[in-house]
Amino acid sequence: xxxxxxxxxxxxxxxxxxxxxxxxxxxxxxxxxxxxxxxxxxxxxxxxxxxxxxxxxxxxxxxxxxxxxxxxxxxxxxxxxxxxxxxxxxxxxxxxxxxxxxxxxxxxxxxxxxxxxxxxxxxxxxxxxxxxxxxxxxxxxxxxxxxxxxxxxxxxxxxxxxxxxxxxxxxxxxxxxxxxxxxxxxxxxxxxxxxxxxxxxxxxxxxxxxxxxxxxxxxxxxxxxxxxxxxxxxxxxxxxxxxxxxxxxxxxxxxxxxxxxxxxxxxxxxxxxxxxxxxxxxxxxxxxxxxxxxxxxxxxxxxxxxxxxxxxxxxxxxxxxxxxxxxxxxxxxxxxxxxx
Numbered sequence: 001x002x003x004x005x006x007x008x009x010x011x012x013x014x015x016x017x018x019x020x021x022x023x024x025x026x027x028x029x030x031x032x033x034x035x036x037x038x039x040x041x042x043x044x045x046x047x048x049x050x051x052x053x054x055x056x057x058x059x060x061x062x063x064x065x066x067x068x069x070x071x072x073x074x075x076x077x078x079x080x081x082x083x084x085x086x087x088x089x090x091x092x093x094x095x096x097x098x099x100x101x102x103x104x105x106x107x108x109x110x111x112x113x114x115x116x117x118x119x120x121x122x123x124x125x126x127x128x129x130x131x132x133x134x135x136x137x138x139x140x141x142x143x144x145x146x147x148x149x150x151x152x153x154x155x156x157x158x159x160x161x162x163x164x165x166x167x168x169x170x171x172x173x174x175x176x177x178x179x180x181x182x183x184x185x186x187x188x189x190x191x192x193x194x195x196x197x198x199x200x201x202x203x204x205x206x207x208x209x210x211x212x213x214x215x216x217x218x219x220x221x222x223x224x225x226x227x228x229x230x231x232x233x234x235x236x237x238x239x240x241x242x243x244x245x246x247x248x249x250x251x252x253x254x255x256x257x258x259x260x261x262x263x264x265x266x267x268x269x270x271x272x273x274x275x276x277x278x279x280x281x282x283x284x285x286x287x288x289x290x291x292x293x294x295x296x297x298x299x300x301x302x303x304x305x306x307x308x309x310x311x312x313x314x315x316x317x318x319x320x321x322x323x324x325x326x327x328x329x330x331x332x333x334x335x336x337x338x339x340x
Contacts, residue, residue, distance in 0.1 A: 138306020
């Protein structure tokens with residue numbers, strides 16, 4: 001099928017477009033003309049299309065990731081979502097306020113199912129009468145690149161200064177007291193000044209393309225995941241795929257994603273700091289726990305499982321939409337049969 005989907009979440013998108021479908025990604029004429037327009041590394045089944053020409057495209061289903069995309073899609077396609085064309089909404093995020101009574105913006109849209117990326121998301125959002133499903137992340141396996149050659153704690157956080165307590169940025173100095181941090185991510189270069197940490201305690205690793213990030217991160221002996229309130233960081237799952245031992249704050253979905261044998265997981269930061277020191281000082285133990293992390297991640301967050309689950313949801317959304325339309329168009333008193 002041909003799927004309309006916006007490029008919003010880089011890591012999720014990289015996995016999503018590895019499927020067996022065709023993917024139509026809206027963009028602007030200016031971006032299409034730029035030299036950087038075709039450098040994302042996506043497969044040939046991905047077609048970036050000038051958004052002004054979307055009405056001419058055959059679209060079988062729309063995959064939404066932001067509420068404003070509902071209006072954008074209807075305006076650009078000239079079709080109503082859930083009525084003229086089926087749609088699915090991906091909920092990447094935990095609620096930003098009102099927890100635990102946060103009502104999802106699509107709570108009463110029974111015609112657009114919500115696909116949560118974690119079980120915690122589905123638990124914490126009030127989605128009313130909207131149909132929901134959980135499709136957990138799938139990671140393209142980068143391979144067991146871990147060397148742990150540097151006695152450093154790797155951390156990947158986008159905009160850590162702006163997001164601060166959400167990303168656990170305030171906790172980083174406690175980890176820096178036992179080993180130097182190497183921080184990667186968007187605007188992570190602001191961390192040394194914001195935390196008053198010199199190069200002996202924190203260095204900026206860069207905002208790197210995925211492959212370079214994996215190679216650099218894998219040289220760090222331990223991965224630290226201090227995030228308090230996010231859905232489930234893909235960088236954590238990528239670190240586990242790399243065969244890194246992980247030290248993670250036991251919040252949101254992390255307790256489901258990280259077995260204790262893969263490193264350490266706790267809401268007690270002192271306990272995590274002690275575990276980080278232990279792993280930094282014991283390379284063999286760090287490597288052993290990293291292998292556990294990789295085995296668990298490959299079993300529970302494989303790309304194949306993710307793709308199969310998405311195929312099931314998309315096929316169901318298209319068939320449900322077609323069945324609903326057949327019912328609406330059937331003459332009074334006629335029966336349409338049931339596929340259930």
